[in-house]
Amino acid sequence: MTKVTMTVNGKSVSAEVEGRTLLSAFLREGLALTGTHIGCDTTQCGACTVHVDGKAVKSCAVFALDVDGADVRTIEGMANADGSLSVIQQAFQDHHGLQCGFCTPGMVMASAALLADNPKPTEAEVRHHLEGNICRCTGYHNIVKAVLAASGQDVPAVAAE
Amino acid sequence: MPKDTGIGASSKRREDVRFLSGKGLYTQDIALAGQTYAVMVRSNVAHGKIKSINTANAAAMPGVLAVFTGEDFKDVGGNPAGWLINSRDGTPMREPKRPVLAHGKVRHVGDAYAAIVAETYNQAKDAAQQLADDTEIEELPAIIDMKAAVANPANRVHDEIPDNLCFDWGWIEDNRAAVDAAFKSAPHVTTLELVNNRLVPNAMEPRASIGEYNPGTGDYKLTTTSQNPHLTRLLVAAFVLGIPENKLTVVAPDVGGGFGSKIYHYGEEALVLAAAKKLGRPVRWIAERSESFLSDAHGRDHVTKIELASTKDGEILAIRTETLANVGAYLSNFSTATPTFLHGTLMAGPYKVPHVYVNVKTVFTNTAPVDAYRGAGRPEATFSIERVVDKMCRELGLDPFEVRRKNLLTPDQFPYTTPVGLVYDTGNYQATLDKAVELGDVAGFEARRAASAAKGKLRGMGLSTWIEACGIAPSHLVGVLGSRVGLFDAATVRVNATGNISVMTGAHSHGQGHETVFAQIVADKLGIDESAVDIVHGDTSKIPFGMGSYGSRSLAVCGSAMNKAVDKIIAKGKKIAAHMLEAAEGDIVFEAGKFSVAGTDKAKTFGEIAFSAYVPHNYPLETLEPGLEETAFYDPANFTYPAGAYICEVEVDPETGKVDIASFTCADDFGNVMNPMIVEGQVHGGVGQGIGQALLENTVYDENGQILTASFMDYAMPRADDVPFYTVDHSCATPCTHNPLGVKGCGEAGAIGSPPAVVNAVIDALHRGGHTHVTHIDMPVSPARVWAAING
Numbered sequence: 001m002t003k004v005t006m007t008v009n010g011k012s013v014s015a016e017v018e019g020r021t022l023l024s025a026f027l028r029e030g031l032a033l034t035g036t037h038i039g040c041d042t043t044q045c046g047a048c049t050v051h052v053d054g055k056a057v058k059s060c061a062v063f064a065l066d067v068d069g070a071d072v073r074t075i076e077g078m079a080n081a082d083g084s085l086s087v088i089q090q091a092f093q094d095h096h097g098l099q100c101g102f103c104t105p106g107m108v109m110a111s112a113a114l115l116a117d118n119p120k121p122t123e124a125e126v127r128h129h130l131e132g133n134i135c136r137c138t139g140y141h142n143i144v145k146a147v148l149a150a151s152g153q154d155v156p157a158v159a160a161e
Numbered sequence: 162m163p164k165d166t167g168i169g170a171s172s173k174r175r176e177d178v179r180f181l182s183g184k185g186l187y188t189q190d191i192a193l194a195g196q197t198y199a200v201m202v203r204s205n206v207a208h209g210k211i212k213s214i215n216t217a218n219a220a221a222m223p224g225v226l227a228v229f230t231g232e233d234f235k236d237v238g239g240n241p242a243g244w245l246i247n248s249r250d251g252t253p254m255r256e257p258k259r260p261v262l263a264h265g266k267v268r269h270v271g272d273a274y275a276a277i278v279a280e281t282y283n284q285a286k287d288a289a290q291q292l293a294d295d296t297e298i299e300e301l302p303a304i305i306d307m308k309a310a311v312a313n314p315a316n317r318v319h320d321e322i323p324d325n326l327c328f329d330w331g332w333i334e335d336n337r338a339a340v341d342a343a344f345k346s347a348p349h350v351t352t353l354e355l356v357n358n359r360l361v362p363n364a365m366e367p368r369a370s371i372g373e374y375n376p377g378t379g380d381y382k383l384t385t386t387s388q389n390p391h392l393t394r395l396l397v398a399a400f401v402l403g404i405p406e407n408k409l410t411v412v413a414p415d416v417g418g419g420f421g422s423k424i425y426h427y428g429e430e431a432l433v434l435a436a437a438k439k440l441g442r443p444v445r446w447i448a449e450r451s452e453s454f455l456s457d458a459h460g461r462d463h464v465t466k467i468e469l470a471s472t473k474d475g476e477i478l479a480i481r482t483e484t485l486a487n488v489g490a491y492l493s494n495f496s497t498a499t500p501t502f503l504h505g506t507l508m509a510g511p512y513k514v515p516h517v518y519v520n521v522k523t524v525f526t527n528t529a530p531v532d533a534y535r536g537a538g539r540p541e542a543t544f545s546i547e548r549v550v551d552k553m554c555r556e557l558g559l560d561p562f563e564v565r566r567k568n569l570l571t572p573d574q575f576p577y578t579t580p581v582g583l584v585y586d587t588g589n590y591q592a593t594l595d596k597a598v599e600l601g602d603v604a605g606f607e608a609r610r611a612a613s614a615a616k617g618k619l620r621g622m623g624l625s626t627w628i629e630a631c632g633i634a635p636s637h638l639v640g641v642l643g644s645r646v647g648l649f650d651a652a653t654v655r656v657n658a659t660g661n662i663s664v665m666t667g668a669h670s671h672g673q674g675h676e677t678v679f680a681q682i683v684a685d686k687l688g689i690d691e692s693a694v695d696i697v698h699g700d701t702s703k704i705p706f707g708m709g710s711y712g713s714r715s716l717a718v719c720g721s722a723m724n725k726a727v728d729k730i731i732a733k734g735k736k737i738a739a740h741m742l743e744a745a746e747g748d749i750v751f752e753a754g755k756f757s758v759a760g761t762d763k764a765k766t767f768g769e770i771a772f773s774a775y776v777p778h779n780y781p782l783e784t785l786e787p788g789l790e791e792t793a794f795y796d797p798a799n800f801t802y803p804a805g806a807y808i809c810e811v812e813v814d815p816e817t818g819k820v821d822i823a824s825f826t827c828a829d830d831f832g833n834v835m836n837p838m839i840v841e842g843q844v845h846g847g848v849g850q851g852i853g854q855a856l857l858e859n860t861v862y863d864e865n866g867q868i869l870t871a872s873f874m875d876y877a878m879p880r881a882d883d884v885p886f887y888t889v890d891h892s893c894a895t896p897c898t899h900n901p902l903g904v905k906g907c908g909e910a911g912a913i914g915s916p917p918a919v920v921n922a923v924i925d926a927l928h929r930g931g932h933t934h935v936t937h938i939d940m941p942v943s944p945a946r947v948w949a950a951i952n953g
Contacts, residue, residue, distance in 0.1 A: 034190035035183015037417070039365045040450035044873035047365060075183035085181060093177040096842045100672030101180025102365040102417025108181065127882040134873065136365050136418050137672045139849025139911070140881040142842055 004068050008033070009077030017064045023057075024048045026064035027074060035075035035105045039134070046133030049106035050074045056113035058132070075105035078112065088112050088150040095155070097146035099137035106133050111147045120151050167685030171838035174677045176670070185415045188369035188386050189447050196371075197226055199433055199446040200285035202275035202292050203455060204267035207303035207527035207866020208318070211265060211274060211296070219277060219292040224284030226440055228292065229276045229432065231264030238401045240426055242492035245643040246501055249331035249520075256327075257319040257525075259491035261401065261428040261435075267298060268318055268490035269527050270866055271455025273428060278436050278444055303866035307464060307485040307524040318490055318525040327488055327497065327523040332505035336580055340518040343479035347470030351553040356939045357541045359462035359487065359860040360853075361876060362534045364671075366417025367448035368457060372433030376441055380408050381434050387413040388423045388669050389709020390701050392646070396426040396494070402434060409434075413699040416671035420850070421533040422457045423671065424711045425494040454871035459860055460534020462487035463500065467545045469553055470516075475564035479516035480508055482545060486523045486531075493532035497523065502642050503538030503630075503712075509579040510546040511590045511628040511804050512568040517580045527866045533711065535850055535912040539629040547625045547917035552936060555928065561921070562603070565594060565626050572895075583630055585802045592893040593828040594626055594806040600888050601808035601826035609810070609823070610929065618812040620823065621926025625807045627914035631906040632717030632801035632897070649796035650714070651705035652723035654683065654730050656789040658775035660768035661693040664726075667707010668719035669699050673908065674839045675715060679723060682835060682902070686727045687767055688754025705792055713906030716835065717801050721900045725793035728901075733789060734770045740781040741765055741773060801897045801905040805829035807848075809918035813926040818948030820856055820923055826888040827914070832897045832905035840907045844889045847911020853879035854912070855919035859941050877941070916940060927951065 001016040008031060015030055027033045027050070036059055039047035043061040050059045051073040078086050085093065088111055098104040107130065114121060114129040121129065126147045127140070135143060149155045164170040179185050216228040239258035246254045263274040275292055279285035304310045304318050310325040318325055331337065344350060366386060373382040381404055387393045390411040398406040416423060429446050436444040448456070463486050470479040486500035505519035550568075554561040569590040570577055577585045606622055613620035633639075636647035653665040664683055668675050680694040697703050707719060731751050738756030739746040742763050750759050757764035765773075773780055774789035810823040827844055834840050857877035861869040870876040896903030923942050927935045927950065935950045 028190075029192075032192070033183065034187075035185070037187070037366070038189065038447075039367065039417075040873050042450065042872045042874050045365060045450070075181075079182060085178065089181040092181055093173055096174065096838050098177055098180055099674070099842060099846060100365065100418040101176070101185050101415065102187065104180050105183050123886075124882075130881040134365065134878050134880060136363055136420065136850070136878070137846045138842060139845035139847070139852075139879075139887065140884055141845040141849075141887055144881060144886070 002065055004064050006067055006069060007071045009073055019063065019065060021064045022060055023062045023064050023067055024059040027059060033074050033076050037102055037105060039102065044134065045103070046110060047103050047106040049109040049133065051109060051113060054116065056110050075108060078108060088115065091146040091150035095142045095146040095149055097138065097143045103133060103135045107135065107143055111150065114147065115151055120153060123148065166691060167681055168835055170681060171836055172677055172681050172691060174674045176674065176676045187366055187415045187417055188371060188384055191371060191384060193371065193443040196443040196445050197278050197280060197440060198282040198285045199276055199278045199436060199444050200289040201273040201429065202277065202289045204263065204270060204272040204274060204298065206267065206298060206300045207270050208301040209267050209298040210301060211267060212299050213297045214275060215295040216292060218295055219288040222284065222288045222291060224280035225277060225288045226280065227278040227436060229262060229436065231260060231262040231274055234261035235264050237261065237403060240396065240428065241400050242497050243494045243645050244498040245645065246328050246330055246497045248328045249334050254328040254497060255322045256492060257322065261431045269529050270868055271452070271529060272490065273456070276432050278440065303527045303864070305526055305528065305862050305864060305866050307487055307526060310524050310526050311522065318527055322525060325525045327492065327525060330501050330521045332501065332519040332581060336516060336518045340479050340481050340516040343516045344468065344470045344481060347478050348473050349471050349557060351469045351471065351549055351556055352466065353549045353552050353937060354466045355545065355548060355937060357461045357463040357465065357544055358854060358858065358940045360460040360534055360858050361454055361860055362420040362422035362457060362460055363453065363878060364418030364420055364422060367450055367453045368423065368427065369447040370430045370433045371443055371445045372437035373443045374438040374441065380410065382410045382412065383430055383434055384412045384414060385430050386416050386423050387411065388416070388419040388671060388711055390669065390699055391667065391706050392709055393426050393430065394701050397431055397434065401431045410702045413669055416669070419671045420535040421460065421537060421711060425458055425532060450873065451871050454868060454876065456529060458493045458530045458532035459489065460531065461541060462531050463541050465545050467549045469549045471553055473557060475554065475557060475559045475567055477512055477514050477568050480514055482508060482519050484521045486521055487526055487528065488523045489526060489528045489530035491530050493530040496530060496532040499533045499538045504542050506581050506583050507539050507542035507628065507630060508546065509581050510543070511570060511626055513570050513574065514580065519581065528862055535847065536909045537712065539909065540913045540916060543625065543627045543913050544917045547627065548920060548937065551921045551924065561624050562598065565624065566591065569594065569626060584799060586799055586898040587895045588802060588804050588830060589893060589895050590626060590804055593804065593830050596828035596890055596893050597806035597808050597826050600828060600890055601824065603808065613812050619815055619926040619930035620810065620812050621922045621924070621929055623809045623918045623920065623922030623925055625914050625918035625921065627807065628802055628804040629909060629913050630800035630802060631713035631909060632797055633712030633714045634800060635798060636796050646708065647796070648708055649794050650707040650719040650722045651792065651794045652719060652726045653705050653790065653792040654723065654726040656730060656771045658772055660771040663695050663697055664723060665697045665704040666719050666723055667704060667709065668715040669710045673710065673715060678836045678839060679720065682720065682724065683727055689767055713908040716902065716904045717897065717900055717906050718795060718797055720902055720904065722793050722795035724901045725795050726791045729791035729793060730789060733791065734767070736785055737770050737773055737780065738765050741779055798899040803829065803831050803905040803907065803910050805910060805914055807914040807918040809922040811919065811922040811926055813923060813947060815930060815951060818944035818951065820942055820947060822852055822885050824885060824888065827911065828890045828893060829907070829910055830893050830895055831891050831907045832894055833903040834891055834894065835904065837891070840891055841889050843907045844911045845887050847909060848887050848915045849879050849884055850912045851915025852884055852919060855916040855940050855942055857883065857941050923947065
């Protein structure tokens with residue numbers, strides 16, 4: 001067991017973990033942050049996407065020890081300070097960008113990372129960026145709309161209803 | 162003007178807030194004090210005799226609490242098929258036992274023959290590997306190909322079933338002679354052999370189950386990823402473990418998608434309950450994705466020969482099909498209904514066809530069980546019909562739009578009794594076709610084709626006019642057809658003393674948004690605010706006995722039950738109001754949340770009536786019970802028949818064979834629409850899955866029965882950059898004539914109507930590009946297949 005320390009959603013946390021403990025397991029089982037979901041075992045589905053030092057990372061593909069000292073943000077840390085939904089979360093609700101909700105935390109985290117890097121992405125850029133996050137419910141239509149809307153772009157101009 | 166609240170409004174989904182905040186509670190998110198971890202030990206061969214299992218080493222490993230094998234469950238019941246289908250000679254289908262854990266033989270890769278329960282997941286996993294090492298399985302020849310399975314009686318998936326056939330079904334046998342005669346005299350016959358590719362549903366949340374047992378009361382609790390907790394309870398209690406139904410609670414909390422795969426009861430559910438009883442501790446089992454590929458019920462997997470008899474100008478005279486349908490190694494709960502009554506009964510499509518005959522042989526193979534997946538039988542029927550109609554148009558040089566117009570039923574022909582046993586109540590298929598032509602800008606196609614050609618791409622347009630039967634289903638009818646259950650549904654509407662409402666529904670939401678839509682309906686009918694209505698679902702200890710959500714039935718059946726219960730509330734409210742207002746009951750009208758005496762300003766609000774029901778100081782106690790809570794059961798009079806027209810445009814790269822979806826247009830008739838935003842989202846999702854089937858997805862077993870596509874690295878799920886924005890419309894509505902909301906169901910439409918539109922578009926593109934020798938390409942229409950077809 002080795003001690004790991006990181007900041008998660010603005011709070012410093014420390015714990016003794018096994019070397020094989022994945023970041024996803026550390027968040028879900030160690031910190032009870034179960035919004036980060038496990039949808040596959042091959043790093044393909046993206047449901048476990050979190051931010052590590054501002055970058056989107058699939059938390060099932062890194063060990064907890066690998067992010068020692070890092071600043072980690074999960075879906076639980078995405079709301080505004082007053083608890084209201086952030087712009088990207090609100091856009092997903094406004095545009096019906098989720099159905100069963102299982103892939104949603106990963107989609108929101110991946111989308112937020114895109115907009116941080118590229119505040120006005122094109123439709124093609126959004127689709128390309130989300131290629132590592134699988135949704136089985138929405139056919140992606142409203143997810144792409146939500147991300148474009150969250151970027152402040154005129155959604156009806158780019159997306160058929 | 163669009164409404165902003167109630168029926169017909171695009172109310173935002175209330176469930177989204179928890180899902181967007183990471184506060185959803187899926188089975189895998191639940192942690193219980195003292196919980197233990199189950200890991201299944203699965204066969205790595207497709208077919209084998211279990212010679213020995215030595216559990217001693219595994220049982221002695223650190224943290225291991227229990228080891229289970231098939232021996233532990235050999236005396237309990239099997240997991241049954243829900244429908245008993247007879248062969249055309251009248252003999253009953255063959256139903257081999259489907260045990261909790263395989264006993265004696267393993268019959269597919271992934272067939273679980275043992276389970277380990279340990280203190281930690283890793284300990285259970287390590288012991289499972291040890292047990293696999295200590296198990297001797299004599300490998301037997303794998304039976305994978307359906308044609309070979311039927312042809313070679315020496316190799317048997319089940320020793321007692323010599324030809325690997327579950328049944329040989331004819332629909333309708335009495336039609337056969339007339340159909341054959343129609344073919345004999347037909348001016349033109351089009352024949353098409355096709356494969357409806359095997360799919361893995363792949364809901365994003367893998368299956369998971371947690372068993373609990375209370376030794377003090379003898380009560381069991383199963384928390385599980387289910388679309389229908391009452392059906393799961395019935396199967397576990399009455400068929401498999403023999404637990405009294407009233408001692409088992411089944412809870413399906415937030416469920417991350419289902420698409421059919423979570424309708425069924427699976428052995429892991431029984432295993433965690435039995436293990437929880439043995440250990441006196443909660444037992445959790447969470448599937449890895451690879452286990453989902455190996456052990457979830459798969460979908461489709463038909464091999465079909467369809468023949469269409471027509472006149473030279475495209476009037477359809479008769480349809481005849483022969484299908485081999487794979488049921489895998491065991492019969493999953495709906496597996497015998499899916500290729501029969503959800504497939505053969507739709508084989509007339511939306512057309513006026515005088516003669517139809519369908520033959521389906523269901524075949525056991527050494528593969529995972531196959532069952533209903535979004536659309537369930539109806540996509541298979543639609544694909545066969547819409548592909549063969551398109552082929553007929555090409556053979557005769559006819560316009561596919563005009564041929565469909567010629568054959569579509571017209572509004573004056575409803576109700577219409579098809580030759581395959583259904584009565585379509587209402588529809589306007591010309592209207593949806595016209596709408597699709599308009600929205601898809603068919604008139605502008607030539608310009609788009611020329612623009613594509615300038616880029617070196619072949620552009621094609623494909624059409625599909627589809628119909629389905631859903632709102633499953635009238636109990637008396639399904640009883641005649643072989644169902645072992647009824648398919649009514651139920652709801653309880655509980656008005657609380659302070660006027661807010663809890664609705665307990667038999668429907669289960671795993672993405673459909675019932676918590677929002679059902680509240681819209683109740684609030685609208687009662688004239689109260691949507692926020693005053695809560696929808697409770699998924700817990701057998703809270704909800705009345707309902708049959709859950711599948712077959713696009715939630716609104717049409719469960720919603721109708723809820724509507725009926727609300728009507729009972731209003732009727733009782735009128736009695737209370739009549740007493741309070743000192744008027745005759747017949748003079749009370751209920752409107753906009755107020756009970757008033759007709760023609761006067763005397764009125765009581767809904768809240769006042771509710772309060773009076775629970776504080777009955779001024780109340781007709783001698784004739785009326787206090788309280789305001791009503792339960793209703795609703796059994797539909799007929800199926801519902803959504804229908805529509807889909808147009809797909811593709812661009813094909815002739816150099817690589819890659820197909821891009823350029824546009825996709827849907828004009829649907831779902832009857833009345835309760836929440837347009839949600840309905841459109843359902844269509845988007847269905848079309849996304851249909852495009853996945855048409856272009857990307859395929860489940861491949863090799864000749865030894867090893868599944869080659871058992872991860873997201875090998876099985877091509879549609880991703881955001883594989884699909885376009887879709888154009889969807891539901892304005893051509895003909896309300897259902899036999900349910901109170903006039904609704905038809907929208908959940909499966911997209912997956913039913915879209916695959917043939919895509920494939921028809923690809924064939925069209927190739928023909929326009931001069932590759933007229935290509936008459937069909939099986940799904941998935943991958944670059945390799947298209948390239949081979951072009952160059953073949």
